[in-house]
Amino acid sequence: MSAIVSRDPVGVFGPDSHLSNEAGSIVTTHLLDVDGISKSFPGVQALKDVQFRLDRGEVLALVGENGAGKSSLMKILSGIYTKDEGTIRFEGNEVEIDGPRAAQALGISIIHQEMNLMPHLTVAQNIYIGREPRSLGGFVLRERALNKKAAELLKRLRIDLDPRQEVGELTVAKQQMVEIAKALSVDSKVLIMDEPTSSLTASESETLFRLIEGLKADGTGIIYISHRMEELGRIADRVTVIRDGRYVGTLEKGSFDVPTIIEMMVGRHIDENARPAVIDTHGNDVVLKVENLSTRNVVNDVSFELRRGEILGFAGLMGAGRTEVARAIIGADPKSSGTITINGKVVSISKPTDAVRHGIGYLSEDRKALGLLLGQTVSENILLPSLPNFTNPLGFVQPAKGKNVAKRYVDQLKIKTPSVQQVTKLLSGGNQQKVVIAKWLERDCDILIFDEPTRGIDVGAKDEIYALLNDLAARGKSIIVISSELPEVLRLSHRIAVMATGRITGFLDNEKATQNSVMELATRGHE
Amino acid sequence: MTTSTPPTPTASAKNPEQINPPGGTERRPIGQVLRSQLQQSLAFATLVVLIIFFSISSSSFFTVSNISGILLSTAVIGILAVGTTFVIITGGIDLSIGTGMTLCAVMTGVFITDMGLPLVVGVIGGIATGALMGLINGLNITFLGLPPFIATLAMMLIAQGLALVISGVAPIYFAEQAFKDIALGTLIPGLPNAVLILFACAIVAYVVLSKTILGRYTFAIGSNEEATRLSGVNTRKWTILIYTVAGIFTGIAGVVIAARLGSAQPQLGTGYELQAIAAVIIGGTSLLGGRGSILGTLIGALIMSVLINGLRILSIQTEWQNVVVGIVILVAVFTDSLRRRREA
Numbered sequence: 001m002s003a004i005v006s007r008d009p010v011g012v013f014g015p016d017s018h019l020s021n022e023a024g025s026i027v028t029t030h031l032l033d034v035d036g037i038s039k040s041f042p043g044v045q046a047l048k049d050v051q052f053r054l055d056r057g058e059v060l061a062l063v064g065e066n067g068a069g070k071s072s073l074m075k076i077l078s079g080i081y082t083k084d085e086g087t088i089r090f091e092g093n094e095v096e097i098d099g100p101r102a103a104q105a106l107g108i109s110i111i112h113q114e115m116n117l118m119p120h121l122t123v124a125q126n127i128y129i130g131r132e133p134r135s136l137g138g139f140v141l142r143e144r145a146l147n148k149k150a151a152e153l154l155k156r157l158r159i160d161l162d163p164r165q166e167v168g169e170l171t172v173a174k175q176q177m178v179e180i181a182k183a184l185s186v187d188s189k190v191l192i193m194d195e196p197t198s199s200l201t202a203s204e205s206e207t208l209f210r211l212i213e214g215l216k217a218d219g220t221g222i223i224y225i226s227h228r229m230e231e232l233g234r235i236a237d238r239v240t241v242i243r244d245g246r247y248v249g250t251l252e253k254g255s256f257d258v259p260t261i262i263e264m265m266v267g268r269h270i271d272e273n274a275r276p277a278v279i280d281t282h283g284n285d286v287v288l289k290v291e292n293l294s295t296r297n298v299v300n301d302v303s304f305e306l307r308r309g310e311i312l313g314f315a316g317l318m319g320a321g322r323t324e325v326a327r328a329i330i331g332a333d334p335k336s337s338g339t340i341t342i343n344g345k346v347v348s349i350s351k352p353t354d355a356v357r358h359g360i361g362y363l364s365e366d367r368k369a370l371g372l373l374l375g376q377t378v379s380e381n382i383l384l385p386s387l388p389n390f391t392n393p394l395g396f397v398q399p400a401k402g403k404n405v406a407k408r409y410v411d412q413l414k415i416k417t418p419s420v421q422q423v424t425k426l427l428s429g430g431n432q433q434k435v436v437i438a439k440w441l442e443r444d445c446d447i448l449i450f451d452e453p454t455r456g457i458d459v460g461a462k463d464e465i466y467a468l469l470n471d472l473a474a475r476g477k478s479i480i481v482i483s484s485e486l487p488e489v490l491r492l493s494h495r496i497a498v499m500a501t502g503r504i505t506g507f508l509d510n511e512k513a514t515q516n517s518v519m520e521l522a523t524r525g526h527e
Numbered sequence: 528m529t530t531s532t533p534p535t536p537t538a539s540a541k542n543p544e545q546i547n548p549p550g551g552t553e554r555r556p557i558g559q560v561l562r563s564q565l566q567q568s569l570a571f572a573t574l575v576v577l578i579i580f581f582s583i584s585s586s587s588f589f590t591v592s593n594i595s596g597i598l599l600s601t602a603v604i605g606i607l608a609v610g611t612t613f614v615i616i617t618g619g620i621d622l623s624i625g626t627g628m629t630l631c632a633v634m635t636g637v638f639i640t641d642m643g644l645p646l647v648v649g650v651i652g653g654i655a656t657g658a659l660m661g662l663i664n665g666l667n668i669t670f671l672g673l674p675p676f677i678a679t680l681a682m683m684l685i686a687q688g689l690a691l692v693i694s695g696v697a698p699i700y701f702a703e704q705a706f707k708d709i710a711l712g713t714l715i716p717g718l719p720n721a722v723l724i725l726f727a728c729a730i731v732a733y734v735v736l737s738k739t740i741l742g743r744y745t746f747a748i749g750s751n752e753e754a755t756r757l758s759g760v761n762t763r764k765w766t767i768l769i770y771t772v773a774g775i776f777t778g779i780a781g782v783v784i785a786a787r788l789g790s791a792q793p794q795l796g797t798g799y800e801l802q803a804i805a806a807v808i809i810g811g812t813s814l815l816g817g818r819g820s821i822l823g824t825l826i827g828a829l830i831m832s833v834l835i836n837g838l839r840i841l842s843i844q845t846e847w848q849n850v851v852v853g854i855v856i857l858v859a860v861f862t863d864s865l866r867r868r869r870e871a
Contacts, residue, residue, distance in 0.1 A: 080757065101759045116757055118750035120817035121743075129747055130760040132740060139739050182758075 029092035037086035119168030124150030293338030313493025361440030610776025618816025629796030631781025636699030654778030661774020665767030749816025
């Protein structure tokens with residue numbers, strides 16, 4: 001821990017701490033000096049008193065777990081969000097960045113994590129969108145000049161692309177290169193890269209790193225967000241860690257190593273006792289067996305077994321392919337290969353209806369859009385997939401019969417609602433989740449796949465959901481839990497499958513798993 | 528770290544970019560170019576096949592007077608379709624062009640016949656009416672955040688109502704031959720002026736769409752509006768402008784139809800918007816935005832006119848014409864979705 005130069009987790013040094021901390025008595029003007037930034041969204045404090053500084057010609061890596069607030073912070077810098085509190089000093093002067101144009105004017109460019117290109121336009125048209133060479137009062141495009149300019153830029157950056165090619169026809173990696181060229185086409189003083197290598201191969205990443213070194217030499221300050229720990233040693237000059245929307249600390253070049261960074265990233269206190277009771281499910285029947293599952297884009301040769309009464313956790317970083325595995329299993333996305341065996345029988349699942357027929361219930365991470373009919377009542381939601389069981393021979397729904405079943409679930413799962421006739425929109429997040437669970441239980445699903453089961457649910461209600469899942473497992477249901485929250489995975493899962501870049505990088509038994517060991521597997525990049 | 532860590536085979540060849548040898552310059556293969564123009568090429572082939580088919584079926588089809596008649600009947604739908612091509616490329620829709628055209632025709636009648644204003648003023652007034660409607664559509668979509676379907680559906684009803692109210696539910700006749708000549712005069716012998724206006728509109732629209740900043744942003748907004756906005760483009764401003772441009776073409780169509788009929792018919796207009804949108808779609812413009820062309824739209828409008836004219840010459844009941852046009856739309860959109868599925 002000696003590596004940590006400035007660590008101010010509780011803010012004792014106050015907003016100006018870095019001045020006394022680092023530069024001694026001389027207050028130098030940094031290229032960018034960000035201090036005390038707070039930002040909240042309805043119900044969520046995304047950032048709280050975050051600080052960092054960036055100098056000319058350096059690469060500052062910004063790291064943190066999913067949801068730590070990195071992207072929000074960068075969106076503030078690039079003018080997409082406005083901060084609630086805090087100051088941003090650019091070359092010593094305090095600035096307000098109130099829109100993408102203001103950021104552009106300062107020379108702050110961002111390469112977004114999600115693609116921000118116009119697929120129907122060409123490479124050149126994308127790079128210079130909004131800044132096209134024009135004539136005749138700025139109305140007529142000078143397409144030839146545009147293509148020439150783009151060709152020169154691409155040549156200078158040593159990016160091998162035809163400026164006239166339509167971007168939608170390029171591979172994801174090449175599209176990423178277009179994004180980079182776009183960001184570099186303005187004279188950027190600050191360049192923000194949000195996981196630029198997430199879709200690049202090793203050799204393409206190396207090209208990018210050389211490009212970054214060239215930019216550093218020109219004096220550009222680069223903020224580099226990455227989940228790939230092994231890259232940081234290669235290109236970062238300093239590493240700033242944030243966690244849960246708060247500043248944790250900054251490590252200087254030569255003094256950071258991966259274990260230290262990971263420890264700072266996940267370092268929240270977790271209750272070691274909050275683990276599932278050690279249940280040995282290894283002897284139970286295999287309920288679901290997935291072999292060599294792949295999809296066209298993401299999932300790469302995934303195999304695992306799920307036993308009766310087992311909770312199998314899927315951990316991994318954003319984009320590791322966990323949700324994609326679930327969607328491929330239930331037939332929501334096409335599989336390119338793989339076999340699925342349920343209770344010893346190979347089954348063919350090509351659409352979600354097949355999955356339900358074979359007793360697999362999928363509880364989407366986007367509960368509100370995909371899991372519930374928010375405008376309908378609790379009872380209607382619970383009965384929806386099993387409606388044919390509640391109709392008379394003529395096909396009319398028999399409300400009384402269904403109502404009793406719905407009531408039973410409300411009692412059993414302790415759903416807090418005034419009645420089964422309550423509209424689900426009015427329930428809390430935790431209770432809505434319980435309605436979704438009830439729905440799949442009534443449909444006789446023995447395999448339940450939970451994608452982010454507690455997203456948007458407050459802390460108190462989380463415990464109830466955890467207890468419910470444990471109870472379901474104890475009663476013989478087999479459960480897959482996909483979660484981005486490590487403590488949640490550790491707390492729930494009997495066994496943990498860790499994914500990175502579309503493949504399973506390892507399985508961990510709960511009693512031996514730690515946040516660090518999971519993180520280590522999750523950040524294992526491909527060779 | 529216990530239990531089985533599956534061996535990591537050297538499956539890095541999975542990465543699609545490694546299929547292309549690194550460093551190789553990418554040329555656009557001709558097949559790719561053709562495919563991106565597939566819809567338009569298909570539409571053109573369809574048009575040629577239709578013309579050949581009807582020419583063989585009936586000797587009265589491929590005659591100067593019939594071809595001229597087809598072009599004349601294409602003019603109004605064509606002008607509307609050209610204007611709405613802009614809107615559809617942005618991923619929007621404009622349902623107000625049909626009844627909007629009627630309102631523009633009525634306003635032209637009010638200016639010229641009722642108020643006795645000079646022809647030029649009346650024509651400009653009619654076109655300005657269209658521009659104003661487009662402007663309001665654009666404002667409603669950008670500032671009130673209404674979906675284009677809703678905003679223009681409302682405008683469609685408003686325009687229809689206003690046309691009826693203002694005209695007193697009676698046609699407004701134009702006395703001056705000079706006004707009727709706007710559509711029916713023949714600057715080029717044998718070719719009605721309305722057709723020239725259609726071609727002029729198409730050429731202007733083509734230039735604007737492919738050579739100007741307005742055209743570029745039309746495609747950019749349709750391709751990815753959020754990305755366009757984040758690139759620092761004022762997408763609201765351009766969206767408003769694009770709907771206004773569509774409104775100007777609506778106004779021109781209103782003047783042309785009034786001139787062609789010699790009167791402003793307040794009850795006309797409903798259904799024109801759907802025919803125009805159909806022409807745009809048959810011509811290969813994607814309803815999802817980002818893709819489209821004026822040439823395609825022109826071909827689409829011609830396909831509809833040729834089809835209707837040809838069926839009439841073959842003495843097929845008018846009732847069947849809509850059925851055939853409907854099938855053509857289904858086929859056109861189906862081939863479009865096939866192409867998209869291949870892209871995805």
